[in-house]
Amino acid sequence: MGKVTQNFHKDDVPWIQGIPIDMYIEDSLSWPYTPNGQYMVKSGYRVGREINLHPTRHCNMEGIHKWWKMIWSMQLPPRMKLFSWRVCHNWLPAKTNLLHRGMHVNPICESCGNNAETLTHVLWSCAKSKVVLKLIPLYKKWESVRDGSMFDILMSLQSRLDKREFKEAIKLLDWVFSAYSRVILHGEAAIQAGETSPHKPKQCKKPTTDSHCVNCDAAMNQESTGVGLAFIWRNWQGEILLGGMVYLPSKCSIEMAEAWAILEALKRTPTTAQLTLKYSRIARKW
Numbered sequence: 001m002g003k004v005t006q007n008f009h010k011d012d013v014p015w016i017q018g019i020p021i022d023m024y025i026e027d028s029l030s031w032p033y034t035p036n037g038q039y040m041v042k043s044g045y046r047v048g049r050e051i052n053l054h055p056t057r058h059c060n061m062e063g064i065h066k067w068w069k070m071i072w073s074m075q076l077p078p079r080m081k082l083f084s085w086r087v088c089h090n091w092l093p094a095k096t097n098l099l100h101r102g103m104h105v106n107p108i109c110e111s112c113g114n115n116a117e118t119l120t121h122v123l124w125s126c127a128k129s130k131v132v133l134k135l136i137p138l139y140k141k142w143e144s145v146r147d148g149s150m151f152d153i154l155m156s157l158q159s160r161l162d163k164r165e166f167k168e169a170i171k172l173l174d175w176v177f178s179a180y181s182r183v184i185l186h187g188e189a190a191i192q193a194g195e196t197s198p199h200k201p202k203q204c205k206k207p208t209t210d211s212h213c214v215n216c217d218a219a220m221n222q223e224s225t226g227v228g229l230a231f232i233w234r235n236w237q238g239e240i241l242l243g244g245m246v247y248l249p250s251k252c253s254i255e256m257a258e259a260w261a262i263l264e265a266l267k268r269t270p271t272t273a274q275l276t277l278k279y280s281r282i283a284r285k286w
Helices: 002-007 012-015 041-052 061-073 079-086 097-102 119-125 126-135 148-160 163-180 186-194 254-267
Strands: 211-219 227-235 242-246
Touching: 002 012, 002 061, 061 079, 061 148, 079 148, 079 163, 119 126, 119 163, 126 242, 148 163, 163 242, 186 211, 211 254, 227 254, 242 254
Parallel strands: none
Antiparallel strands: 211 227, 227 242
16 A cells, blocks of 8 residues: 555545455556557557657547547548548648758748748748748638647547648648748759759739739549649739639549639639739649
């Protein structure tokens, strides 16, 4: 009894004393993180990594297991499920992650120029990202979510949104990361790899005064069914007026997917935009 009072909190002692003891079966060691109670290196590695990533949650492995089961069962393209997994594990090429892995980069965010480019900063707290996030009606439900690791933020979102809304949030974060300034990937990292000059992506021409511009694009995988459409309306000063994303469970040609993206953008024309349209296309090969 002395060992119990010495090693456990006094409020837990009565509960320990109330545990029934079987006099006919010997005690045995059991590993709680596998179905059969046998220790496996794989499960030990998972628990160890969870402790390092989230020290306050390492005792709730059952909850973590349910979380991953929910992520992998979502009706999303495999690429977006993998994106969610990489977000939770902080395995996306934000500048601070690249710096941590030995790359000689400037960790300051290229978009705002004020803070270190962590993954949370890229997807959640950067002023440029906030402009896009606030355009989405769902933002009203998550604007009170505090900064933290992206795992914490996603879990907070999942508790506030229904399944459909949470899927839309994943799609939006995926788009934000893909659209975020990736100067580091085409600039300093390219030079470090031995290229003579950084890659310069093509830029659209600035619209004339008192006119509006919509940028729209489509993403698809020729080997699977599903088309992702996205668009952003801006005025001639570059200010974002409206943005959105649409997922179509269809399979089509690249040209048809781009036409769908234009159609979805025109369906959601800002009230201040004129319908005298000019169309220009920047072709890209993947």
